[in-house]
Amino acid sequence: MDDKYFDKLIRRAEKERWEAQCPSDDFFLSIATDAMHRRRRVFSPFRLVAGLALGLITVGCLFLLWPTRKSAEVSSYNFTYVETVKTSEERIERFEESNAELRASIDRILPFPETVAQ
Amino acid sequence: MDNEDAYLVTLLKQESAEGFRITSLTYGPAIYSLALLLTGNPEDSREVTSDALMQVFRNIDSFNPDKGSLKSWILKIARNCSVTALRRRKRKPLxxxxxxxxxxxxxxxxxxxxxxxxxxxxxxxxxxxxxxxxxxxxxxxxxxxxxxxxxxxxxxxxxxxxxxxxxxxxxxxxxx
Known part of the structure; x- marks a missing residue:
């Protein structure tokens, strides 16, 4: 008995041995159906919640990182400071302008005597 | 990877119902018979078949065709599930x-x-x-x-x- 023929016999016997004990196709199809139901039940709400959370995080990041966000507001002097500067030179320039405006406002409210005399 | 397996992997990655059905019918009997061989219990084997197929559907992205065929990957999962089932019931193969x-x-x-x-x-x-x-x-x-x-x-x-x-x-x- 050569090995190839013998292999064929073993293969046939092994297939017969297990095929007789295997459940019907219905059993395997029920697993596929169950997988489909689980996917709809578990994955869809999960995706919805994940989408909402991602949306909230995006909005939060945009709010924090927005470049023209108001950082200070002095409403009692009718003076609004808006920080939109990017370089240090620009920042100093803006600060000087704001300082001059503030000084002018103070001078109008509390003028120095020599200013009044003039 | 042969064309049929490549097609099946694509379907599974798309979470298609057809992919689930083809995988269950093609590889289910091989999973069941290996589980029955290892656990010796038809009830445990049915449970193992279900667990293994669910793992295949969930983890299809981790399948690497360079490491072997789809069948051997699935049977490896089936073997691990059988071992887990035996450990869970704290008994030796029947x-x-x-x-x-x-x-x-x-x-x-x-x-x-x-x-x-x-x-x-x-x-x-x-x-x-x-x-x-x-x-x-x-x-x-x-x-x-x-x-x-x-x-x-x-x-x-x-x-x-x-x-x-x-x-x-x-x-x-x-x-x-």
Whole structure:
């Protein structure tokens, strides 16, 4: 008995041995159906919640990182400071302008005597 | 990876119902028979088949075709699920239970060659039966069986030849 023929016999016997004990196709199809139901039940709400959370995080990041966000507001002097500067030179320039405006406002409210005399 | 497996992997990645159905019908019987061989219990085997297929559907993205065929990857998952099921129930493989049933069937069937082979296989150890099953029933190459069983392919080749000779001897002795 050569090995190839013998292999064929073993293969046939092994297939017969297990095929007789295997459940019907219905059993395997029920697993596929169950997988489909689980996917709809578990994955869809999960995706919805994940989408909402991602949306909230995006909005939060945009709010924090927005470049023209108001950082200070002095409403009692009718003076609004808006920080939109990017370089240090620009920042100093803006600060000087704001300082001059503030000084002018103070001078109008509390003028120095020599200013009044003039 | 052959074209059919590549198509199936694509369907599974898309979570398609057709992909689930084809996988269950194509690989379900191989998973079930391996689970039955390892657990020796039809109820446990059904549970293992269901668990293994669910794992396949969930983890299809981690399948790497360079490491072996889709079938060997699925059977590796099936083997792990069977081992987990046995651990969960804290018991050893029920090979003797299964072996006794098959041996009885074989002896009732008379001295037919095929029945003698079945009886001879049923008399082998759990590891030997697993090797015979993966090689002859699942038609897997030794390299992939080595990956599933965690044994070197060369060792398996030697074991397989010994098993062939052992079964041959049993048949020749019974045939006399």
């Amino acid at each position: 090979m003797t239970e299964l072996t006794e049933n098959i041996s009885e069937e074989a002896s009732d069937a008379g001295p037919d060659e095929s029945e003698m082979i079945k009886a001879a296989i049923a008399g082998c150890s759990a590891d030997e039966q697993q090797l015979i099953h993966l090689y002859y029933y699942d038609d897997l190459p030794l390299a992939e069986i080595a990956e599933i069983m965690g044994v070197r392919a060369a060792t398996l080749a030697v074991r397989l030849q010994r098993l062939r000779n052992k079964i041959k001897r049993i048949i020749l002795n019974n045939g006399r």
